[in-house]
Amino acid sequence: MAIFVVGAKLLGGSVSLPQWKVLRLSLAAVSLPLLAVSVMESFGLRPLGGGLNDRPGATLGNATDQGLVGLIIAGILSSQSSSEEGWQLWLRRAGLPASAAVVVLSGSRAALFGLAMVSLYVAILWMRSRKWSGFRTVLGAGAVTAGFALAVFIVPATRERLLSAGTVDGRLLLWNRSLALISDHPLSGVGPSGFVDALPEYLNDDWARSVGDTFPTDSPHNWILQALAAGGFPLLLLALTCVGTAVWLVRKRLMEAQDPDLKRYLVITGVAISAYWIALLTHFTSIGTTALVALLCGGLVGRDSIPAASTLVKPPANAWITRFGPLLPSVGGLAFACACLAVAVPATLAEWSMSSGAQAARAGDAEGADKAFQLGHSLRPWDSDTALLAAQAFAGPATTGDQLSAQHAVEWARLARESTPHSQEAGLALAIGYIYSGELDDAKAVLDELLAEAPSSTSLFVQRGVANFGLGRTSESIDDLQKAATLDPTLDTPWRILSAIYQRMGDAGAAQAAMERAETLSP
Structure with a gap:
């Protein structure tokens, strides 16, 4: 406007x-x-x-x-x-x-x-x-x-x-x-x-x-x-x-x-x-x-302003209004500009800290990333996406076994869900953080809740399959992963996880078949 x-x-x-x-x-x-x-x-x-x-x-x-x-x-x-x-x-x-x-x-x-x-x-x-x-x-x-x-x-x-x-x-x-x-x-x-x-x-x-x-x-x-x-x-x-x-x-x-x-x-x-x-x-x-x-x-x-004609006799102007009245629009505009800058400048500065946080998370520096994200969040506390982006940045390294990243993913995802409780992205990051922090029951509870709201989400079925296997529910894990593979036939991730599960079960033939299927989808 x-x-x-x-x-x-x-x-x-x-x-x-x-x-x-x-x-x-x-x-x-x-x-x-x-x-x-x-x-x-x-x-x-x-x-x-x-x-x-x-x-x-x-x-x-x-x-x-x-x-x-x-x-x-x-x-x-x-x-x-x-x-x-x-x-x-x-x-x-x-x-x-x-x-x-x-x-x-x-x-x-x-x-x-x-x-x-x-x-x-x-x-x-x-x-x-x-x-x-x-x-x-x-x-x-x-x-x-x-x-x-x-x-x-x-x-x-x-x-x-x-x-x-x-x-x-x-x-x-x-x-x-x-x-x-x-x-x-x-x-x-x-x-x-x-x-x-x-x-x-x-x-x-x-x-x-x-x-x-x-x-x-x-x-x-x-x-x-x-x-x-x-x-x-x-x-x-x-x-x-x-x-x-x-x-x-x-x-x-x-x-x-x-x-x-x-x-x-x-x-x-x-x-x-x-x-x-x-x-x-x-x-x-x-x-x-x-x-x-x-x-x-x-x-x-935008058109030329047309002054309104008036035959009314104007009362004598107040001296203060006569002196300072013409300045009011300029002062108001300046105040509005300052208010906009007070929001825009910190929000812009937050982009640098968020970017450095994402880079640090990818490089494996979880502590440095968390400090950068904390700075970004303090500069832009009204933006719920700040916490969401931090949670997603930590969720990636968490899947490689980085325990500290998993803990930070949980912390930031919880913060994101306080502002947007129905966010599927924040919920998925929270579930991943729980899984790789060893809190599998909490992960499954979150994934069950998310799947009730999004019953055709491939990524949710994949993560619940991982959580179920960690909980010892092998048959349910296989069902979830096969469901994910059916929903998205082009995705190789479910087949790779299934191959690892079959390998743990001692079924070498099924493990080999699942891996071959994954390789055909993503060599």
């Missing part, structure tokens, strides 16, 4: 053309390093970190966010200006293809569809300005579409992603399960950030086989479903009302705009934002894209 207000203040009104020009030049400059990182990642390099198997996301951390930012920049830069010349003209001309290339390299279907919309609009507008006939315009639009498709399919990674159906099937299944959740909470939803903890109860065996639970889903990947899940139909109605009001205000702004360059900027920005919202029908909102869109939306609806 604050960024929206800033956008309305800076980019709103009839004399905002210079600010729009500065914004365009800034976005053009930003697109160049963004393209450089995107190109390096497309060749397998990871200048900003991440594994080779991770889908790249450049400076945004997510491929679709990368594509959406490129889409918005390309849309804004696609409008020409009569006053551009010299280096400004060349910077815009460099930024436009750079931002378009960022979209293509992202491989995001949503962003590519949005870019296609903007490209067609700009092309048709250009053809109409040249007085092309309807038939020639249709042919030109077809040529633009063909050229766009060719540019997209030239990039191997993008072509492979567009032709794969796995993510499409997973998205359809996600929407189906999200609707099941929403149907049980139509008026109130499950609250902000409650989707990730509420969804597992609605996931089924098809989800386990098609998607799995390696990466918990924290959004329905559709802004309409996201609004319904967070606040039910009242929140969706509020969102649609805001959209309708914004459209009405933008229309008024366009009618009032006299400068042709400003009017072109407003129109193409509106088209780019419309493409962004259409793209969000298959993606989730994030700060990386929402901040830029909020700034632009504020600029679209």
